[in-house]
Amino acid sequence: MISLSLAQLQELVSIDVAAISAITDAYVAVADGRANVPPVGYLGLPAQNADCHIKYGYIAGDPIFVVKIASGFYDNPKRGLPSSSGMMIAISAVTGATVAILNDEGWLTNLRTGIGGAVATFALCRPDSEVFAVLGTGTQARFQIRAAAALAKRPVQFLVWGRSVQKARELADEFAGSPIDVSVAADLEEACRSADVIIATTPSTAPYVASEWITPGTHITAVGADASGKQELDPALIARADLLVADLASQSLDHGEFAAAFQAGLFRQEDCLELGAILNGSKPGRGSSDAITIADLTGLATQDIAITRTALQRVPDLVM
Incomplete structure (x- = not known):
């Protein structure tokens, strides 16, 4: 198992051709039946003006499935802190072993949401x-x-x-x-x-x-x-x-x-x-x-899978 920091992930993946293609396919996977996407887990924290989402799923044929935890604390900017945080956990779809923990602090979620929005816009x-x-x-x-x-x-x-x-x-x-x-x-x-x-x-x-x-x-x-x-x-x-x-x-x-x-x-x-x-x-x-x-x-959880897969494919010598 490996652990990747925000800085490492920012070096591995960006708004690039492969990421855009992967996010586009994440939408298509839902339509063509390749995706297993259970209902979203949601925890509301109204007293803190905050919430937390848990998304998880699998795309048939992928070497991994992904569990993502993402929080939004919307008063954080007043504290000089980012409003988003979280992590993604990549798990082998063959053995069930944890392959990687991506400590992205919400950055991968923001990246895949940005790309996903643009894909929808131009479609x-x-x-x-x-x-x-x-x-x-x-x-x-x-x-x-x-x-x-x-x-x-x-x-x-x-x-x-x-x-x-x-x-x-x-x-x-x-x-x-x-x-x-x-x-x-x-x-x-x-x-x-x-x-x-x-x-x-x-x-x-x-x-x-x-x-x-x-x-x-x-x-x-x-x-x-x-x-x-x-x-x-x-x-x-x-x-x-x-x-x-x-x-x-x-x-x-x-x-x-x-x-x-x-x-x-x-x-x-x-x-x-x-x-x-x-x-x-x-x-x-x-x-x-x-x-x-x-x-x-x-x-979509498939977006989280897609952006996680894209990042991990660029880690030298990582076997998924």
């Missing part, structure tokens, strides 16, 4: 999309920007909105001098109306993106609502959308962005497609340039 947005509004100023906003910029393969513009203008400016300043064009959006409604793509990344417990702000042709990737009670989008917007896509429908309809609208009867279960089926071509994606499309990403 569903208009090919000519140029303006990307990123809602939120935390760690995941940064990962979504970097991943979307990498997958765009052409210049695009990012507008960052946050409840704190100062934090939005600090985020934009991090990209100053880089090839990634990031500027601050002072007004949320204006940012939503002007965007071709909206990427929502906050842990909000009340919807703040109004339906009337969203123009035809817009795509929205929502990654913030990964537990019951979290919500970023107006349910009327979800009901109005032409295409609803989830990473895993059972998760999304239970505790994701789509949950409140589904439970209110605003759409049917069969109206929610899964991203893997669109990626492998078994289901249609965007139907027209005027369609409003929404991807609700609650996070």
Whole structure:
């Protein structure tokens, strides 16, 4: 068994071609039946404004299966600490022996979520999309920007909105001098109306993106609502959308962005497609340039498997 630190993992894997391919296949594995993904374990710590997720699963044919523990303590930035932490444990699918403990402190989860968001965005947005509004100023906003910029393969513009203008400016300043064009959006409604793509990344417990702000042709990737009670989008917007896509429908309809609208009867279960089926071509994606499309990403154990496998494949002489 080996143990890998955050610094070692940051050297091993990044937003690169192999990682993007692995995360794409993580979605497809759910659609084609290769994935064994039990229900997510969730521990809410409301008094601490925190929660913890346990995800675990197996992709048929892989040498390992993975158990992931990820916590979010959302007041940590006030303490000068990151909001995310956690680890991944890789276990042999042949012997059951622990192969590796990846002490990633939440970094691999953030990386795979960023890449996964970008994969969903470019599978569903208009090919000519140029303006990307990123809602939120935390760690995941940064990962979504970097991943979307990498997958765009052409210049695009990012507008960052946050409840704190100062934090939005600090985020934009991090990209100053880089090839990634990031500027601050002072007004949320204006940012939503002007965007071709909206990427929502906050842990909000009340919807703040109004339906009337969203123009035809817009795509929205929502990654913030990964537990019951979290919500970023107006349910009327979800009901109005032409295409609803989830990473895993059972998760999304239970505790994701789509949950409140589904439970209110605003759409049917069969109206929610899964991203893997669109990626492998078994289901249609965007139907027209005027369609409003929404991807609700609650996070998959297969993504954790994929990013763990990608990292371990790059460890010299490691036998899995």
